[in-house]
Amino acid sequence: MISLALEIQPLTPDDLSAAxxxxxxxxxxxxxxxxxxxxxxxxxxxxxxxxxxxxxxxMLGMGCFWSIVDEAHITIVAVHPHYHRQGLGAALLYSLLLRAYDRGLERATLEVRVSNTAAISLYQKFGFKTAGRRRGYYRDNGEDALVLWTGEMQQPEFTQTLATWHTTICDRLSQSEWQLVFK
Incomplete structure (x- = not known):
């Protein structure tokens, strides 16, 4: 079986049209x-x-966070609809959390539509818990957002958590014939 290489790397100005x-x-x-x-x-x-x-x-997807004091505020986790349900979202989220850890950030937070059950499930697999609800947060339809967070990213056991996630993600990607390569 031939694996298709996936690279997760910082965007450059040349990538903006694809973004x-x-x-x-x-x-x-x-x-x-x-x-x-x-x-x-x-x-x-x-x-x-x-x-x-x-x-x-x-470009199959992208992710973004803002570093605010000791927190990664995740603003985007997006995978092109043609590539859903192949483990790519998990790979992006893992990469964002790894970058946050490397920056020395303590926790991560994000907002997600209450109707986006697939994304909520993904975030929960990565230890995110519900911290609150923002009523009418989304301007397009007035839908509420759940505020999710995870913490203790600088605790010694988090490095083991990262290693476990890496193995799980690589195994899942290989089922869809993808191989993750970091740049």
């Missing part, structure tokens, strides 16, 4: 070009792309 395509496919245009440019320029932002030479668009 807009993924954004449009996943969110209907959440951020515009200027917003992505600001994210690239900010030293407090991690903006990662999930790439494969297998796809004509090359």
């Amino acid at each position: 807009l395509e993924v954004d449009q496919a996943c969110f209907g245009g959440l951020w515009n070009l200027e917003a992505y440019q600001r994210e690239l320029e900010s030293p407090n932002t991690e903006l990662l792309g999930l790439f494969s030479n297998f796809s004509s668009s090359r």
Whole structure:
């Protein structure tokens, strides 16, 4: 069986048009070009792309967080709809949490639509717990958001958690003939 290489790496200015395509496919245009440019320029932002030479668009997904004091505020975890249910979202979330850990951040937080049960399930697998609810958070339809968080990322046992996640993710990806490569 031949594995298809997946690379997760920081976005560059050359990747912005692909980021807009993924954004449009996943969110209907959440951020515009200027917003992505600001994210690239900010030293407090991690903006990662999930790439494969297998796809004509090359970028299959992306993830982003803002480093705020000792917290990673995850703003985007997006996988192009053509590649859902193959473990790519887990690979992106893992990569974001690994980057947050490497930055010395203590915890991570995010908002997610209450109706997005697939994403909520993914976040729970990574130890996220519900911290609250933001009523009418989403402007497009007034839907509520759950506020999720996870902590203790700088505790010694978190390195073992990262290693376990890495193994689990690589096993899941291989079932879909993907192989994760970090750059």
